[in-house]
Amino acid sequence: MVHTLVQLKITSAVCSFFAIALTCLRLYLRRDRYWWDDACAFLSTVFLLLQVAAVFMHLQDPRVLTHLDNIAAYYIMAASFYAIIWTARLAILYSVIRIDPNPKTRLILHRVGVVFIVVLGVMIAQLFWVCEPLPNWKNAVSPQCPLDKQVAICQLVTDILADLLLIAAPLRLIWGMSAEDGTRKRLMVIFSTSLVTTIVSLVHAALILSDAGAKVVIAALVE
Template sequence: MGIDANDPLVQLKITSATCSFCALGATVYRLYKRQVRLGADDVWALFAFVVQIIQVAAVFLHIPGPNNLSKTTRIAVPYLMGTTFYATVWASRLSILFSIVRIDPSVERRRRLFWVAAAFVATALFLIGQLLWICEARPSWKNVEHPQCALPLQVAICQFVTDIISDSILLFAPLLLFRDLLDKSLRRKLSLIFSTCVVTTIVSLVHAAFLLRNSGINIAISATVEGCLSLIVANIPVININDRYW
C-alpha cells in the first residue's frame, strides 16, 4: 500500500521528519563546533535535541496505524506531543538567552538575564501543568478510538501571550550589548541573527490561531514546525559566529 499524501497523519509524519532532520542536524553541528567549550546555552540546546527525538518517536508511534497501539499508548501520545512541544520551544529560548549571557560582559545585565531564565523555566512548567490539568479534568477524550485532548481558548491565550513576551525579551535583551560592541560588522551580524526570533513568533501566532479555531491535525503540524524552528533559531548564533567570540 502506497503512502497517501492527503492523509493528515502522513502529513504530520512528513512534517515531523523533515523539520526535525534540519533541527537535529543543526544541533549536532553546533555541539560538534562547541565540544571543547560547552556552556549553559549548549546544555539547553542538547536538552531540546533529546526532547525533539522523543517527539519524533511519539509522532511515528502511529505507524502502521493507531489501532495497533494499546489504549494506554494511544492516550500517552497526545501527552508526549504536548509536553515535548513546550519543552523544545522553551529549552530553545533558554539556549538563546544563555547565548546572550555568554557574550555579555556586563555582570548586572547577566544577573537580570538569569532571573529571566528562571521566569522562562517557570512559564514552561506552568504551560505543561496547564495542559495536564485540563486534559485530566476532562477524561472523556481518552475513550474514543483516536484520543486527542481538545484544548480550550485559555490555552491558546496563555501560549500566545507567553510567546509574544518571551520572544520580545529575546529580541530586545541584546540591544544594550550590541551598543557596547566596537566591531560594527559583528554588531550588525549579531543583530540580524538574534532578530530571527521573529520567525518563531510568526509561527507561534499561526499555531495559536489553529488552537483558537480547533483545527485538528493543523495544531499538531504547526506545533511541530514551531518546535523545530525554535531549535534551529537557537543554533544560528553559534553556527554563524566565529569561535573567537564565544
C-alpha cells in the same frame, strides 16, 4: 485520517532533521567551549527526539497499540512541544548572557531564565489540568485533547513576552557593535531566530483558538 498522519510525520521528520542537524553542527563548532546555552540546546534536541518518537507512534491503525499507549503518545507529543520550545528559548537566552559583558544585565537575564523554567512547568501542568477533566477525547481512535482558549491565551501571552525579550536582549547589544564584528553576526542570528519563532508561535496560538484540529499539531511541529 491517513493523509493527516502522513502530513504530521513528514512535517516532524523534515523539521526535526534540520533542527537536529543544526544543533549537532553548533555543538561541534563549540566543542571544548560548552556552556549553559549548549546544554539547553542539547536538552532541546533530546526532547525533540522524544517528540518524533511520539509522532511516529501514531499509526494508520491505532489499534496496533493499546488505548493507553495512544493516550500516552499524545501527552508525550504535547508535553515535549513545550519542553522543546522553552529549552530552546533558554539556549537563546544563555547565548545572550554569555556574550553580554554587563554583569547587572547578566544577573537579570539569569533570573529571567528561572522564570522560563517556571513557565515551562506551568504550561505542562496546564496541559494535564485542562485535558484530564475531559474524558471523552480519550475514547477517540486516535486521541487528541481539544485544547481550549485558556491554553491558547496562556501560550500566546507567554510566547509574545518571552520572544519580545529574546528579540530585545540581542538587539540592545547589536546597536553598539560594528558591522564587521563576529559577535554582532551571532547576535543577528539570535535575533532572527527569535523573530521567526514569534511568528510561528502566533500562528500556532491562532490555530488553537480556531480549533483547527490537526493543523494545530502541524504548527506545533514547525514551531
